[in-house]
Amino acid sequence: MPWILGTQLHPDAGPLARAPDGSRVLLIEAHDFARRKPYHHDKLTLVFSGMRHFRDELREQGYTVEYIKADTFGDGLATYFERYPDDELVVMRSPSHRSADRFRELVEEADGRLDIVQNELFVGTRKAIDQWANETDKDPFRHETFYRWMRTQTGVLMTDDGDPEGGEWNYDDDNQEFPPASWESPPVAVPEHDELTAQTSRWVADEFDVWGETDEFVWPVTRAQAQAKLDHFVETRLPEFGPYQDAMRSDDWAMAHALLGSSVNLGLLHPWEVVQQIEQAYDERDDVPLNSAEGVLRQLIGWREFMRHVYRHSMPDLSSANQLDADHDLPEFYWSGETNMECLRQTVEDVEQRGYSHHIQRLMVLANFATLWGVEPAQLNEWFHATYVDAYHWVTTPNVVEMGQYADGVFASKPYVSSANYIDKMSDYCGDCYYYKTKDTGEKACPFNALYWDFLDRNEDQLRSNHRMGLMYSHVDSKQDSGAIDEIKDRVATLREKAEYGEL
Ligand code: SF4
Structure with missing residues (x-):
């Protein structure tokens, strides 16, 4: 019997594509995961409404859908196998780490049988x-x-x-x-x-934080x-x-x-x-x-x-990778959007509105700032996972931890960091910003600038020998030789103080 996960809502893939007409199909709408972190309202609405619509479409096509609402997958599977003890479920492999082992354990606990087959929702096998x-x-x-x-x-x-x-x-x-x-x-x-989506949206808003x-x-x-x-x-x-x-x-x-x-x-x-x-x-x-x-x-x-x-x-090492020993907390404005930095304010506002911003906002505004600030990569990963409608752990972990924060080195050949220069070149944010994009230090100097030089200076042992960083370190050399780096470090200390008081 096909078991369809909430991220596999395609009629022509996997066991569903090969199930006989009228076959029984299982979907489990598990709720506990949604209580574990402050997910974006639209992300939960998307997943739950998507599953509910898929259920109704399958029923219209003549399938017998067992749609079980439960706290956990374990509870849902126990309910299913109480009703149908002789069934063998067939599910496409989820890309999430250890999900296959976990599902096997849960089915075993429910005295059921499970076959995990290839996930056909990718181009390559x-x-x-x-x-x-x-x-x-x-x-x-x-x-x-x-x-x-x-x-x-x-x-x-x-x-x-x-x-x-x-x-x-x-x-x-x-x-x-x-x-x-x-x-x-x-x-x-x-x-x-x-109305089903409208009703699901209201339910999500009432039910979850x-x-x-x-x-x-x-x-x-x-x-x-x-x-x-x-x-x-x-x-x-x-x-x-x-x-x-x-x-x-x-x-x-x-x-x-x-x-x-x-x-x-x-x-x-x-x-x-x-x-x-x-x-x-x-x-x-x-x-x-x-x-x-x-x-x-x-x-x-x-x-x-x-x-x-x-x-x-x-995995699992990538999810906790932190080769630059970044240990700062994610600044509060990633949640509140309250910052004078126009690029971050507008990007967080976009995410808050729809659970989305495009890839350069993700990489060169949100992840760039977090990397320069020294945010612990796992914290930024969790934030992306909770707030974006298209984010799942297999998506965010390599994108955020490695590409965004250069925490492992498995595929990124250098950290993707920049000062205000790049953001100014690729956006119109800086023109309306409280901060001056061209200044490194002093009141109202763009925080990205001082943080950029400070990032290179404090991670010098790991990054200087990277041949792709040579030009950047020639600039660091001049700032170190001229003593400008001391002013930059003072500015960074001020920025960290401002962040504590919510004044950044
Ligand atoms: S000046 Fe700095 S903080 Fe302001 S928008 Fe430009 S890059 Fe962002």
Whole structure:
């Protein structure tokens, strides 16, 4: 009997795709996990409403759905096997660390039987990726290596001669323009939600100690809604996605981004169907530039699959990795949004509103600041996991702990940190900020600047020998030689004091 997890809501994958018509299907809506941390209201609404809609759709198709609401998976499984002691459940493997072992234990405790099968909601299989990783003479934990292999294997954006479309593998350099003031981002498709979602949203707000705004829910909860969002993205937003992929604008939360991560990670869309639709648009239309198509496909067949690969091979150590010994608490303004730093204020406000901000806000504003501040990586990981609608541990742990905070070194070749320079180049935040983007020290100097030099100075033993950091350390040398580093350290001490009083 198929057991469908809440992140596997796809009708054509795994045991459900092969179940006979009218078959019994199990879904367990477990609630205890949602009480353990202040999840974003929209994240819980998304998961629970998605499951409830999937239940109703399966019933309409003639399946006999056992939809069990329980505190824990253990309770739900015990209830199921009391009713159906002779059943054997078949579930697709969850990407979460140790979930297979845990599910086996729970089913055993419930005197039931369980078969765990391959998770078909990824493009690559664990077996094929592991075989490649074992056989390749390159480093299998470099994204570019992995991505090129995936392109070759799938044939996505490859010519008949086996070359990458356009001659280059990666058009990242063409994803970094800032739009002119006259540019208007394309409209966002927001699903029309029904009473079931409205009722689930109210229930979530009453039942759990949630974080975030509850007034605007913009995420698809059904496959039909997700397909409509995909169609809309490909039709109207994809052409402009490429050039402005990394740009950040005030009061423009969506830019031209796909906004499909929550749907793919919930199983409402299979990543391969998204890949195919985008590649088809690139092949058939004149208005889809290569940097747009490649930019999205790199995320889907490259980065997303690479994150699962890294997570599988680096857990459990990755979740507690902290090679830079960062031990500061996450500043309170990640929850309250109360800060004079415009880039952080606006980004936290975006997350509070919808459980979402795009990848550069995540990496170069939120994770950048936390890394410079010296936040313990596990704390930032927990924050992302609780607050983003598309975040699961297998997604956030490599993205936040490693890519965002350089806590392990498994695949990041250097920390992704910057002063105000990068944020100013890629956003319009600095113009409206209380702080001066060009000043390192003194009242109103941008905190990113002093923190950046302080970060390099205090982590010198680990980072100076990194050949990718050479230029940065030549600047550190001048600041150390001139004594400017002392003023910078004083400024950082002041910033930490201000943060304590909620005045940063
Ligand atoms: S000046 Fe500094 S704090 Fe203000 S928006 Fe720019 S980078 Fe952020």
